[in-house]
Amino acid sequence: MxxxxxxxxxxxxxxxxxxxxxxxxxxxxxxxxxxxxxxxxxxxxxxxxxxxxxxxxxxxxxxxxxxxxxxxxxxxxxxxxxxxxxxxxxxxxxxxxxxxxxxxxxxxxxxxxxxxxxxxxxxxxxxxxxxxxxxxxxxEGDSEDPYHFTRLMLQDQDLAGQIIENAHLSRNRFALKALFNLLNYISEQESAGRIKELTGEMRRKLIREAAQYLNLTGAVELWDILSIDEAGKKLEQWVDKYLDKLNMHVSQKV
Structure with missing residues (x-):
């Protein structure tokens, strides 16, 4: 250069x-x-x-x-x-x-x-x-596909912009990883036919509210003292309840 x-x-x-x-x-x-x-x-x-x-x-x-x-x-x-x-x-x-x-x-x-x-x-x-x-x-440099989460995030331009513009998420690697794992979990549930497909705006709204959940509970739950797996489980529980309210499950949760 x-x-x-x-x-x-x-x-x-x-x-x-x-x-x-x-x-x-x-x-x-x-x-x-x-x-x-x-x-x-x-x-x-x-x-x-x-x-x-x-x-x-x-x-x-x-x-x-x-x-x-x-x-x-x-x-x-x-x-x-x-x-x-x-x-x-x-x-x-x-x-x-x-x-x-x-x-x-x-x-x-x-x-x-x-x-x-x-x-x-x-x-x-x-x-x-x-x-x-x-x-x-x-x-994720130590992953088999280090750009796996990049692919998930850029499935939706608005969603990607929403993530990068969120000061809390973009400055907190732990919160980002938890959110990307949540995206992965949602995609897996869709692929398995356990939930209805989340359309663009519905997915963006879910991520907005997930980010808000991370923000609101961060001071109380102290995400940083949890392992990424523990944080992931908490977010999965949160999203399952969220999707239940929207009647998005098409079969019994496993």
């Missing part, structure tokens, strides 16, 4: 000059890469295989990006300067395909600020940081 950071003055200027630079974000060529002499191009081989469904490859891209920067220190991974530099240079072609400004639904200036910089919810919205953090928060 040619450099980790933009000159801080330049970085601030770019953020302040989004409006006057808007036309540059329509270009297929990275003006900043040319200016800085950065020639690296898409080392992680990120792809957008379907322009009409650009999120289709987010899972694959999250894993690719994480593997490429697997030893990235959190000081850089949490730094908007780092990701903004990559978004404007090395991964410009990917960004243009995945987050084209001309397809912004609302305010283009806000769109650029969120996706190309670190404005508003930072790592959860930046076009590259979000991918790396999706994988990082769900990565």
């Amino acid at each position: 040619s450099q980790f950071y933009l000159n801080q003055k330049k970085y601030l200027e770019l953020q302040q000059q989004i409006e006057e630079n808007t036309d540059l974000y329509y270009s297929d060529n990275s003006w900043l890469a040319e200016e800085l002499g950065i020639k690296e191009r898409n080392r992680a081989n990120l792809i957008v295989s379907n322009e009409s469904n650009p999120s289709l490859d987010d899972l694959e891209n999250a894993i690719k990006l994480h593997k490429t920067y697997i030893d990235l220190p959190y000081s850089l991974a949490s730094d908007g300067n780092f990701w903004s530099l990559l978004a404007h240079t090395e991964y410009w072609d990917y960004m243009r395909a995945r987050w084209p400004v001309e397809k912004a639904r609302k305010d283009q200036l806000m769109f650029i600020g969120r996706r190309y910089f670190f404005k508003e919810k930072g790592r959860a919205r930046n076009g590259l940081a979000r991918l790396w953090w999706f994988a990082e928060l769900s990565y």
Whole structure:
């Protein structure tokens, strides 16, 4: 990598000059890469295989990006300067395909600020940081499939965003692991035909309430003194009661 950071003055200027630079974000060529002499191009081989469904490859891209920067220190991974530099240079072609400004639904200036910089919810919205953090928060390095939970989480983009934006969950590995195990448990129950399939909004609501349960009971139950298996059992009991209220069980629980 040619450099980790933009000159801080330049970085601030770019953020302040989004409006006057808007036309540059329509270009297929990275003006900043040319200016800085950065020639690296898409080392992680990120792809957008379907322009009409650009999120289709987010899972694959999250894993690719994480593997490429697997030893990235959190000081850089949490730094908007780092990701903004990559978004404007090395991964410009990917960004243009995945987050084209001309397809912004609302305010283009806000769109650029969120996706190309670190404005508003930072790592959860930046076009590259979000991918790396999706994988990082769900990565299990000692597992046979270290990205198993990443696959579960990214089955639903809104659900993944909900998890990464939840401050309690994203800062507590134990709570995250418990929640991912809960997702796994739900998927197993669905596959076994023990519960009806949870649709997108219903699944998102369940996860919201599970996160709230973790938050509300954390101070009382002290999750950190439980083993992950003990915490998992408590969450399974909670979700079974939750699904009972919704009449989601299709056969006797086992």
